[in-house]
Amino acid sequence: MWCSSAATAQKADTARRPEPLFTWGDAWVAAGVMGATAALIPFDPKLSDVFMDLGPHKNSVTFTTSKIFDQLGNPGAVVVSLGTYVVGRIAGQDRLADLGLHTSEALLLSSVETLLAKGIVGRNRPFLNPSDASNFRFGRGFGSDEHDSFPSGHTSAAFAAAAAINHETRHWWPHRPLFVGPLLYAGAGLVAVARVYGSQHWPSDVIMGALIGTSAGIKVVRYNHTHPRNRIDRWLGAIALSPS
Numbered sequence: 001m002w003c004s005s006a007a008t009a010q011k012a013d014t015a016r017r018p019e020p021l022f023t024w025g026d027a028w029v030a031a032g033v034m035g036a037t038a039a040l041i042p043f044d045p046k047l048s049d050v051f052m053d054l055g056p057h058k059n060s061v062t063f064t065t066s067k068i069f070d071q072l073g074n075p076g077a078v079v080v081s082l083g084t085y086v087v088g089r090i091a092g093q094d095r096l097a098d099l100g101l102h103t104s105e106a107l108l109l110s111s112v113e114t115l116l117a118k119g120i121v122g123r124n125r126p127f128l129n130p131s132d133a134s135n136f137r138f139g140r141g142f143g144s145d146e147h148d149s150f151p152s153g154h155t156s157a158a159f160a161a162a163a164a165i166n167h168e169t170r171h172w173w174p175h176r177p178l179f180v181g182p183l184l185y186a187g188a189g190l191v192a193v194a195r196v197y198g199s200q201h202w203p204s205d206v207i208m209g210a211l212i213g214t215s216a217g218i219k220v221v222r223y224n225h226t227h228p229r230n231r232i233d234r235w236l237g238a239i240a241l242s243p244s
Helices: 002-016 024-052 061-091 094-121 153-172 180-197 203-226 231-238
Strands: none
Touching (some): 024 180, 061 094, 061 180, 094 153, 094 203, 180 203
């Protein structure tokens, strides 16, 4: 009996133990995905051609739809997350405010990671030369929109928002419909497709963007729920509107 009670208490303590924002396991997963992404680079031109065959690039339903999803990635994700937080605070809905705040934090984290990677890697956009996917130069991406292709910022934002919303709603809506998660990630995936279809990114760009965004969304929500009222949460929450 004593052993059983001790084991139960130990499990409960472990479940409550705050986890760090980043772990060695995260580093290994990131290394594996980066290796797979690097292996994909030689195939980027041919894969891009597959996306380009989705339809004509002017005056078509496909083109118009791609532009809509392009905007959903950025600035759409930012507008929705900040708007959700503000509405939640004004209406006194704590869960809604948390959803908006944590999604905004995920977008901020993914944006910082993405911008640093863009600047350091310095990869050419596909519209400069659709057949040359291996044009990289260290540091060239800082301040140059034509040379900051890797990774995709729109994709990282879309997946950060999808992951944050998906994991946040799990905490207060455990019996939600099963389609919620797949629907969120499908929307983010269409943003990625739109970026490749519009010749703004290579396929490997959007894959890395999806990794960064998903990781940021999951990590931010988990961190906030194991570190309630942490300094980042309080500081970011203080700069938005409060109920009068």
